[in-house]
Structures are given as C-alpha cells and as structure tokens.
Amino acid sequence: MGQIGARELVLLAVIVLLIFGAKRLPDIARSLGKSARILKSETAAMKADNASAAPQPAQDAEAQTPPVAKTIKAAPGDVTTARPVEEPRPAAG
Numbered sequence: 001m002g003q004i005g006a007r008e009l010v011l012l013a014v015i016v017l018l019i020f021g022a023k024r025l026p027d028i029a030r031s032l033g034k035s036a037r038i039l040k041s042e043t044a045a046m047k048a049d050n051a052s053a054a055p056q057p058a059q060d061a062e063a064q065t066p067p068v069a070k071t072i073k074a075a076p077g078d079v080t081t082a083r084p085v086e087e088p089r090p091a092a093g
Contacts, residue, residue, distance in 0.1 A: 020028060 017025070
C-alpha cells in the first residue's frame with residue numbers, strides 16, 4: 001500500500017486525457033518544459049550572483065570598473081525576449 005503501480009498510472013493517464021483532451025496535451029507538456037528551463041536558468045543565475053557577491057578585498061576607486069548591465073532571458077538562447085535589468089541604486093541624499 002502507498003506505492004503507485006501500473007494500474008494507477010494508466011487510470012491517471014486516462015483521467016488526464018479526458019480532462020484536457022489529446023489536442024492540448026502537447027501544448028501543456030511544451031509549456032511545462034519551458035517553465036522548467038526558465039526555473040533552472042534563474043536558479044543558476046541566482047547562485048552565480050550569490051557567489052560573485054562574496055566579500056572581496058578593498059581596491060582603489062579608480063581601479064574599479066563600472067558594473068555591466070545584466071540581462072534576464074526568458075529561456076536559454078532566447079534573445080528575442082531578453083531585457084536589461086535595472087540594478088538598485090543608492091538614494092542620493
């Protein structure tokens with residue numbers, strides 16, 4: 001008890017086919033795949049940002065280079081939906 005067998009999987013597949021229909025299933029699978037790719041690329045970007053945010057030794061103000069604008073992509077290799085990201089700026093006071 002508690003394990004999913006072949007009967008349960010077949011029953012689940014039949015229910016999904018009845019609810020969504022055979023024509024919509026490829027679209028649903030495609031959108032789930034895109035969502036998974038976006039999630040994977042965003043988590044990798046967040047890990048890279050955290051690694052680069054580690055404290056570094058102080059340098060001359062003249063030796064520092066200006067930050068490069070970051071770009072978030074909707075999917076890996078998708079340049080049509082890429083957009084620049086605004087970095088938070090300190091309040092001028």
